[in-house]
Amino acid sequence: MGDRIGSYLKKHTEALVKDLGIERAAEICGKSKATLGRYYSSDTDNAERYMPVDVVARLEAAASFPHVTHALADLSGVTLSFENGKNEPTNGHLNSDIVELSQRFATLMSEYHQSIADNLISVNEAKRLLAETQALQRVLLEMKLRLEDESAI
Numbered sequence: 001m002g003d004r005i006g007s008y009l010k011k012h013t014e015a016l017v018k019d020l021g022i023e024r025a026a027e028i029c030g031k032s033k034a035t036l037g038r039y040y041s042s043d044t045d046n047a048e049r050y051m052p053v054d055v056v057a058r059l060e061a062a063a064s065f066p067h068v069t070h071a072l073a074d075l076s077g078v079t080l081s082f083e084n085g086k087n088e089p090t091n092g093h094l095n096s097d098i099v100e101l102s103q104r105f106a107t108l109m110s111e112y113h114q115s116i117a118d119n120l121i122s123v124n125e126a127k128r129l130l131a132e133t134q135a136l137q138r139v140l141l142e143m144k145l146r147l148e149d150e151s152a153i
Helices: 003-020 022-029 033-040 053-062 067-076 094-115 123-151
Strands: none
Touching (some): 003 022, 022 053
16 A cells, blocks of 8 residues: 555544544454554554454444545545534524635635745644644535535425
């Protein structure tokens, strides 16, 4: 597996475990904390060790977000709709979504502007940009779901 793809999957595996907390994740999947750590370790001994699909499924069922599934979809060029267990329509209107989208995009651009001021994006700056990008993606997803609900009426 390519280093870039493997690294991407390991980062999302780590995010999944940290979403739940390592102790809770270990309880849910029946694996030790050390084993879970090996799944996202970038150490050369664990470079080719990935979390089994059944373990991913158990953890994602309890997590706030399907981190690994989302990463796999990204790598495949697939767009997912994530409803976070919601079956009822969300509150608000399209106008409030547009306002929130504009605010998130402005925040992302501000973070980007600060990050490139020295012509180098540090690891911490990249993490902040990633967090803002994910927040922007969540807003877009909420808009998509709301529009799908409205168009089905």
